[in-house]
Every structure is written in C-alpha cells, then in structure tokens.
Amino acid sequence: MADGNPCNVCSAQHTVVFVRHGESEWNRRNIFCGWYDADLSEEGVEQAVKIGEQLKDFDFDIIYTSLLRRAYDSVEMVLKTMGKTITVIKAWQLNERHYGALTGLNKAETAEKYGLEKVQIWRRSYDVLPPPMEKDHHLYNAIVNNPVFLQHGIEEKDIPKTESLKTTLSRVLPYWENVIGPVIKEGKRVLIIAHGTSLRGLVKHIDSLSEEEIMKLNLPTGIPFSYTLDKNLKPVTSRKFFCDDETLKREVEKVAGIGTKEQ
Numbered sequence: 660m661a662d663g664n665p666c667n668v669c670s671a672q673h674t675v676v677f678v679r680h681g682e683s684e685w686n687r688r689n690i691f692c693g694w695y696d697a698d699l700s701e702e703g704v705e706q707a708v709k710i711g712e713q714l715k716d717f718d719f720d721i722i723y724t725s726l727l728r729r730a731y732d733s734v735e736m737v738l739k740t741m742g743k744t745i746t747v748i749k750a751w752q753l754n755e756r757h758y759g760a761l762t763g764l765n766k767a768e769t770a771e772k773y774g775l776e777k778v779q780i781w782r783r784s785y786d787v788l789p790p791p792m793e794k795d796h797h798l799y800n801a802i803v804n805n806p807v808f809l810q811h812g813i814e815e816k817d818i819p820k821t822e823s824l825k826t827t828l829s830r831v832l833p834y835w836e837n838v839i840g841p842v843i844k845e846g847k848r849v850l851i852i853a854h855g856t857s858l859r860g861l862v863k864h865i866d867s868l869s870e871e872e873i874m875k876l877n878l879p880t881g882i883p884f885s886y887t888l889d890k891n892l893k894p895v896t897s898r899k900f901f902c903d904d905e906t907l908k909r910e911v912e913k914v915a916g917i918g919t920k921e922q
C-alpha cells in the first residue's frame with residue numbers, strides 16, 4: 660500500500676479507497692446521530708489527520724463524500740494533511756442512514772429501555788426501520804433546515820423520516836452505479852469518505868454479501884480500506900484495512916457493542 664495506487668487508466672484494475680469519517684462528537688457520546696450534523700471530536704480530527712498520512716502516496720483524482728460535516732470535515736483534514744487539492748463531490752446519497760426517532764438518544768440508555776435485542780435489530784438488521792422521526796422531534800428542525808442540505812437542493816420533502824440499511828442502499832446503490840462507477844471505469848482514482856451504514860451498503864454490494872452476512876459487519880471510524888476491482892467493478896481482492904488485525908478487531912468491537920451511558 661505504501662507505494663500508492665497504480666494508474667487506473669493504464670490498468671484493467673481499479674483501486675478504490677473507502678473510509679468512514681473520523682469519530683464524531685456523537686460517536687464519542689454514544690448517541691444515535693443519523694442525519695443530525697454532529698462535529699468531529701478531537702479524536703476524530705486526529706483520526707482524519709492520520710488518514711491523510713496513510714493516504715499520502717495515493718494520487719486520487721476525485722473524492723466523494725456526504726452532506727454531513729463529520730464526513731466533509733474529515734475530507735478537509737485529509738486534504739490538508741496530504742497537502743493536495745483534489746476535486747471533492749458532496750452527495751446526499753452518501754449520507755448516513757437516517758436514524759428516525761432514535762436520533763439524539765443515548766444507545767446504552769435506549770437498550771435499557773427497549774432491550775438490547777430490539778436495539779441491535781434497529782442498528783444492524785437489513786430491513787427493519789427504526790420508528791420514524793415526527794415533526795415534533797426536538798431535532799427535526801435542525802435536520803430539515805441544515806443549510807448544506809438546502810444548498811444542495813435537499814428540502815424537507817426529500818428527507819427520509821427513518822431508514823434501514825435496505826432503504827439506505829436504495830439511494831446509495833444508484834449513486835454508485837450511475838455516478839461513481841462510471842468515473843472509476845474511466846480510470847479515475849477515487850476515494851470515498853462516508854458513513855457506517857452508507858459504506859456497509861456499498862460493501863454488501865461489492866462483496867455480494869447476504870443480508871445475514873452484512874448484519875455482522877461493523878466499520879470502525881477513521882480506518883481506510885481498499886478494494887481492487889476489475890473492469891466490471893467486481894472485487895479482484897476483497898477489502899483490505901489499513902491497520903493491523905489487532906487494531907481492527909478492537910475498533911470493530913467498539914462499534915459493534917452498545918457502549919455505555921456515560922461516555
């Protein structure tokens with residue numbers, strides 16, 4: 660990996676790098692976040708700097724990210740660390756899944772109230788929707804009035820009330836197939852900095868994982884992973900994380916668990 664990515668135009672294979680944004684304040688506080696626009700935590704900023712260091716030798720042509728600041732601020736830190744100017748495309752389709760009425764709730768407290776099993780079904784099942792966010796939810800206005808959504812033409816009527824992995828994939832996949840995929844096939848070197856569930860959707864698709872298999876997949880914040888894809892964007896080598904196995908195991912366990920009330 661240290662040698663960077665080869666010229667994708669000259670090869671029939673494409674290296675694509677993905678990373679979940681650095682830790683957000685709400686990851687740190689163990690709160691369901693979804694489409695709420697939380698900032699990066701101090702550790703998240705450090706993680707983003709580290710991503711930039713790890714990807715220094717990669718010559719990306721284009722970076723895709725979401726309309727949420729924890730993702731696009733990570734992009735900015737990565738670019739600053741790399742000392743590079745690269746085209747950045749922000750797309751709502753790469754946003755985190757909308758966590759519905761759970762948005763703003765502490766994950767461990769929610770498990771105490773509804774039971775761990777129920778909460779883990781909301782978090783990791785393929786198609787079970789969390790309860791919808793109604794207009795009287797205390798974070799409803801903050802989400803529908805997000806100025807970055809409005810700048811990108813995303814209005815209240817376009818914003819989901821809740822999303823499962825399945826419904827998230829129904830917006831991520833067309834974006835992958837119709838926008839990012841053709842750019843990769845043209846030979847452009849692509850980096851995608853997005854979110855736990857939007858990236859799990861892409862991983863499910865690329866690796867052809869079943870609904871059961873994807874339920875067990877947890878993506879840690881701030882650790883890049885890459886695929887080598889063939890000309891049809893099928894994996895030649897599956898995802899490779901940019902860290903040692905022990906670190907990956909520890910960080911994955913952190914995401915998979917329900918965490919604690921006080922964080």
Ligand SMILES: O=C(O)[C@H](O)COP(=O)(O)O
Binds near residue numbers: 691694755758
């Ligand atoms: O939106 C969130 O709270 C996180 O980004 C993802 O949370 P999860 O790991 O509980 O799905």
